[in-house]
Amino acid sequence: xxxxxxxxRKFEEKVEELFLVKGLLIGPSHLYLGQEAIATGAIMxxxxxxxTVTTYRGHGHALAKDVPAxxxxxxxxxxxxxxxxxxxxxxxxxxxxxxxxxxxxAIVGSGxxxxxxxxxxxxxxxxxxxxxxxxxxxxxxxxxxHEGVNLIAVWKLPVLVFCENNQYAMSTPVKRAVxxxxxxxxxRAYGIDTIVVDGNDxxxxxxxxxxxxxxxxxxxxxxFLECITYKMKGHGVYDKGDYRPKxxxxxxxxxxxxxxxxxxxxxxxxxxxxxxxxxEKTVQQEIEDSVTFALAGxxxxxxxxxxxxxxxxx
Amino acid sequence: MRELTYADALREALREEMLRDPNVILxxxxxxxxxxxxxxTRGLLDEFGPERVRDTPISEAAITGAAVxxxxxxxxxxxxxMYMDFLPICMDQLVTQAAKMRFMSGGxxxxxxxxxxxxxxxRQHGAQHSQFTPSWFLQxxxxxxxxxxxxxDAKGLLTSAIRDExxxxxxxxxxxxxxxxxxxxxxxxxxxxVADVKRKGDDVTIVGVSRCVNESLSAAxxxxxxxxxxxxxxxxxxxxxxxxxxxDSVKRTARLVIVSDDxxxxxxxxxxxxxxxxxxxxxxxxxxxxxxxxxxPIPFSPPLEQLYMPNADKVIQAVDQIVG
Numbered sequence: 001x002x003x004x005x006x007x008x009r010k011f012e013e014k015v016e017e018l019f020l021v022k023g024l025l026i027g028p029s030h031l032y033l034g035q036e037a038i039a040t041g042a043i044m045x046x047x048x049x050x051x052t053v054t055t056y057r058g059h060g061h062a063l064a065k066d067v068p069a070x071x072x073x074x075x076x077x078x079x080x081x082x083x084x085x086x087x088x089x090x091x092x093x094x095x096x097x098x099x100x101x102x103x104x105x106a107i108v109g110s111g112x113x114x115x116x117x118x119x120x121x122x123x124x125x126x127x128x129x130x131x132x133x134x135x136x137x138x139x140x141x142x143x144x145x146h147e148g149v150n151l152i153a154v155w156k157l158p159v160l161v162f163c164e165n166n167q168y169a170m171s172t173p174v175k176r177a178v179x180x181x182x183x184x185x186x187x188r189a190y191g192i193d194t195i196v197v198d199g200n201d202x203x204x205x206x207x208x209x210x211x212x213x214x215x216x217x218x219x220x221x222x223x224f225l226e227c228i229t230y231k232m233k234g235h236g237v238y239d240k241g242d243y244r245p246k247x248x249x250x251x252x253x254x255x256x257x258x259x260x261x262x263x264x265x266x267x268x269x270x271x272x273x274x275x276x277x278x279x280e281k282t283v284q285q286e287i288e289d290s291v292t293f294a295l296a297g298x299x300x301x302x303x304x305x306x307x308x309x310x311x312x313x314x
Numbered sequence: 315m316r317e318l319t320y321a322d323a324l325r326e327a328l329r330e331e332m333l334r335d336p337n338v339i340l341x342x343x344x345x346x347x348x349x350x351x352x353x354x355t356r357g358l359l360d361e362f363g364p365e366r367v368r369d370t371p372i373s374e375a376a377i378t379g380a381a382v383x384x385x386x387x388x389x390x391x392x393x394x395x396m397y398m399d400f401l402p403i404c405m406d407q408l409v410t411q412a413a414k415m416r417f418m419s420g421g422x423x424x425x426x427x428x429x430x431x432x433x434x435x436x437r438q439h440g441a442q443h444s445q446f447t448p449s450w451f452l453q454x455x456x457x458x459x460x461x462x463x464x465x466x467d468a469k470g471l472l473t474s475a476i477r478d479e480x481x482x483x484x485x486x487x488x489x490x491x492x493x494x495x496x497x498x499x500x501x502x503x504x505x506x507x508v509a510d511v512k513r514k515g516d517d518v519t520i521v522g523v524s525r526c527v528n529e530s531l532s533a534a535x536x537x538x539x540x541x542x543x544x545x546x547x548x549x550x551x552x553x554x555x556x557x558x559x560x561x562d563s564v565k566r567t568a569r570l571v572i573v574s575d576d577x578x579x580x581x582x583x584x585x586x587x588x589x590x591x592x593x594x595x596x597x598x599x600x601x602x603x604x605x606x607x608x609x610x611p612i613p614f615s616p617p618l619e620q621l622y623m624p625n626a627d628k629v630i631q632a633v634d635q636i637v638g
Contacts, residue, residue, distance in 0.1 A: 051387075085420030095419045102386060103415070103423070110406055113376040117383020117391070124339065124365060124389065144406065147376035154371065308417045309455050311424040311479035 001044060001202055002265070002276065005036040005258050006283040008060045011069060014287045015059070015076065019237045025076055029090040032060030034200075034232030037257035038164050039064040041205025042132060042225075045213055051102045051122070053115040053133040058094030058104040061134055065101040067093065073290035079297030086299055087308060100129075109142030111135060112161070116148050119157040123220060130158040130216040132209075138169025140183050149224070153190040158216035160209065161187065161224045164199060170235045171243045187224025199227030200257040203264075232256070315496035323465035323497045324354045324430075324486065327472035328392065330501050332362055335390060338476060341368040341377060342394030342430075351396055352432065352491050378404035378429060382412045382481075385427040390476055398433040398485060399445045412481040413456035427482070428475045434488035435575050436525075436623055441611040444619075446575040448523065448552050449582050451483055458482040458506055459553040463527035465495040467550060470504030478506060487525040487575075507554035511563070515545035518633055519563040523549050523574040523582050526605075526624055530573050533629035542637050552582060560586065561594050568599035571632045573624055578606035600636035605629050 012033045018025040032039065039060035043052065054061040062072055067083055075082025075093045082088070083096045094104025102118060105111045115133035122129050139145050140163060152159045163183050167174055180186055187194035195212070198204045205227060212223035230252035234241030241249070265271040318326065331338045344351055346359040346369040359367040370377050374395055381393040395401060401408065408429060415423045433446040451459045458480055462468040468486070475482040512527060513534055522530040527548040534544035545563050549556070564570050570590055572583035583604035590602060605624045613619055 053383075083420070084418060084422065087420045088418040092418050095422060097386075097419075097422055105411060107406055107410055110379065110411055113373075113379020113407065114383040114386070114411065116376065117380035117385075118387045119383070120380060121384045121387025121389045125387070144375050144379065147371075147373035148379060150371060151373060151376045151380060155368075305417075308421045310458075311416055311421075311426075 001040055002261065002271070002279055003283065004040040004044065004064050005202060005261065006280060007069065007286065008032055008036045008039065008063050009258055010283050010287045011063060011072070012059060014291065016233070016237055018291070027089055028056070029076070029237040030057040030235065031233050031237060032057055034252070034256065035164055035166060035229045036060060037202035037261070038162065038199045038205055038227045038229060039134070041202040042160070042162060042209045045206045045209035046132060047129065049100055049129045050213070051100050051118055051129060051131045052094070053102055053111040053118065053131060054094040054104045055108070055111060055135055056091035056104065056106040057136065058091070062094040062096065062101055062104070066099045067096040067101050069286055069290040070293040071096070074294040074297050077294040077297065078299055079294055080300040081293065081297035085308070087305070109135065109139040109144035112139070112145050112148030113151065115159050116151045116155070116157055119152070119159045120155060123158060128217055130160065130213060132160040132162060134162045134164060136169065137163060137165040137167070137174050137178065137183060139163070140186055141177055149187070149190050149192065152222045153192050156220050157222055158220045159222045160212050160216060161192070161222060163224070163226045164229055165226055166229050166231045168231060168235070168244070182226070184224065184226040187226070192222050192224045194224040194226070197225055197227045199229030200255045200260055202257060202261050315498060317494045318465050318497040319492055319494050320465045320468050320486070321352055321354050321491040323469040324472055325356060326497070327469045327476070328355065329358060329361070331473060331476045332358070332366065334501070337388065338390045338392065339366045339368065339384065340392050340394070341370050341380065343370055343372055343377070343396055345369060345394050350394070352488070374400050374403040375407055378407035379411070381427045381429065382407055382425060385425040386423060390426050392428045392430060392476060395429060395431040397443050398431045398447060399442050401431060401447070408457070408481070408483065409454050413454045416480070417456055424479050425481045426479045428484050429481070430484045430486065432486035432488045433575070435612060436489045436619065438614060438616050438619060440614040444612045448485060449576060449580060449585060451553060452585055456481070457553060458551065459485065460506060460551045461485045461524040462550065463487070463490070463522065463524050463548050465493070465497045467504060467510070467548070469497055470502050471506070471550065473501060474503040474506050477503065482506070485524065489525050504550070506551045507556055509550055509556035509559040510548045511545065511559065512548045513544065513546040515543040515567070517543045517567055518569040518571060518637055519545045519547060519560070519567045520629065521547045521549055521560055521570065521572045521586060523552070526573040526575055529624060529626045530629055533626040533633070536626065536630055537633055542633060544633065557589050557593070560590060564590055564594050565597045568597055569636050570598070571603045571605060571629065571636070573605040573629055575624060576606055577609050578604055579609050581606050603632040603636055605632050
């Protein structure tokens with residue numbers, strides 16, 4: 001768990017540095033800093049062949065689902081050595097079906113009906129595998145969210161519906177955008193079992209997901225999980241997030257999911273500071289290596305691009 | 315050869331493909347218990363059961379999104395959107411998701427799905443239940459667009475669409491469902507991206523789209539009596555567009571008329587005209603003509619709707635302007 005959370009944290013910090021300090025990366029990039037516990041806890045509670053459908057804020061889910069950091073970094077650089085051969089970019093590095101990281105969409109709310117379809121397909125094929133779909137609080141006001149969640153409920157599909165409530169849809173706070181007293185109520189309104197989870201506590205996320213996953217697997221029933229968390233930075237890498245009250249940011253930073261986890265491990269004597277330091281070093285090296293790998297690649301030849309429009313080479 | 319209606323030909327393709335491949339499933343509004351608004355799915359619920367013939371809520375975005383997800387999971391979904399006018403509701407899933415997945419995943423994903431829909435121009439359904447908007451999808455690389463004009467083509471093209479590895483928008487014509495024509499027994503395919511010369515001729519080429527192929531053939535008959543030899547090409551698929559067949563014909567006839575039920579400005583005719591001008595300018599002896607609908611929404615009033623639509627007389631008028 002520590003390894004995965006650190007991997008996401010250090011990957012994202014490196015991405016931020018490559019954008020803002022070194023100027024080597026350009027384009028939109030939506031960092032997962034502060035939300036590491038959700039992707040890590042949720043995906044570690046899944047089986048290897050369970051499928052994820054994530055979003056443009058998907059670096060965390062990709063890494064948690066074992067998309068190699070090398071491929072992710074190369075994708076951010078637009079190199080043909082990236083998992084999407086440089087044709088997808090930051091918002092789609094969650095696409096690596098080889099490890100069950102099935103899809104990542106850049107349109108808010110659109111992953112939910114797709115997750116419903118994937119789950120129906122698995123169910124019809126009598127697979128034991130299930131689907132986990134992740135999206136932010138902004139998505140709950142889209143039509144596709146409501147159509148998709150309703151379909152998941154009415155067809156009893158094995159989907160874990162994760163709303164990562166990081167308090168802001170770009171700069172718009174939840175309380176100015178969501179009419180119901182809570183997002184969780186929207187899950188309940190569709191007759192889906194709903195849990196509110198501390199999204200900054202990786203153990204809570206893991207346990208909640210484990211229970212929900214078993215219910216999906218055994219009874220083909222969905223669960224709606226509202227994970228309460230906070231973006232450490234702004235919406236995208238260029239957003240300073242200075243529309244947020246300073247004391248609010250400070251309060252949440254004290255609940256940094258990695259700090260919380262380390263503290264607990266040290267208190268319970270499950271890890272030593274030396275072990276933690278060693279892990280940090282290992283992960284940092286993995287990230288540095290991923291940059292080296294990315295820099296060594298080159299973009300796809302322009303003429304080759306057209307071969308990726310249609311399957312079967314039409 | 316036996317004759318079937320366009321609707322029954324489509325139904326036969328669905329049924330044969332469902333028998334052949336257990337991964338083929340149907341979903342859409344009213345396709346099961348109600349047997350489909352146009353009866354294309356008649357009897358399929360009884361034969362294949364509710365797992366494979368799925369009535370859905372009125373949620374076009376979710377229907378399309380679920381089809382995308384099913385395709386990603388290795389199924390071959392055929393989703394039905396009751397009217398072409400409802401496509402804008404599922405545009406995100408069709409255009410921004412399904413059509414781009416292959417490309418932006420660097421070839422990792424494929425989306426073998428068919429989205430069947432129909433347009434009801436000429437059936438007094440008014441401005442919001444009659445539109446024909448195929449040219450929108452010319453702007454969507456990654457999507458295939460199929461528009462059958464005869465029962466024979468309807469069956470063969472639908473079979474190919476279901477077997478295709480890509481998302482296919484399959485546009486039927488509401489006015490054609492009850493028309494009859496010869497349809498072979500058993501499975502057969504018609505390749506997507508190959509136009510069909512429905513009538514040979516030397517003086518002018520007419521390219522027809524969907525229902526307008528029949529109007530063009532009827533115009534060709536009248537024109538023949540007047541001594542004008544007309545070649546009629548049924549475009550059959552708009553994406554990929556079989557430009558070569560059109561160019562080969564135009565290089566012989568030197569004259570081109572495009573007939574389509576969409577609004578003239580920015581329509582299918584505009585693209586074909588531009589492509590022909592770009593590739594065969596020196597062969598043309600007359601301006602390329604378009605017979606299409608005027609730039610207004612579709613009127614309900616039956617006499618107004620008749621004036622609004624392309625028909626054989628309008629095709630003859632267009633030919634008269636450039637021949638002779």
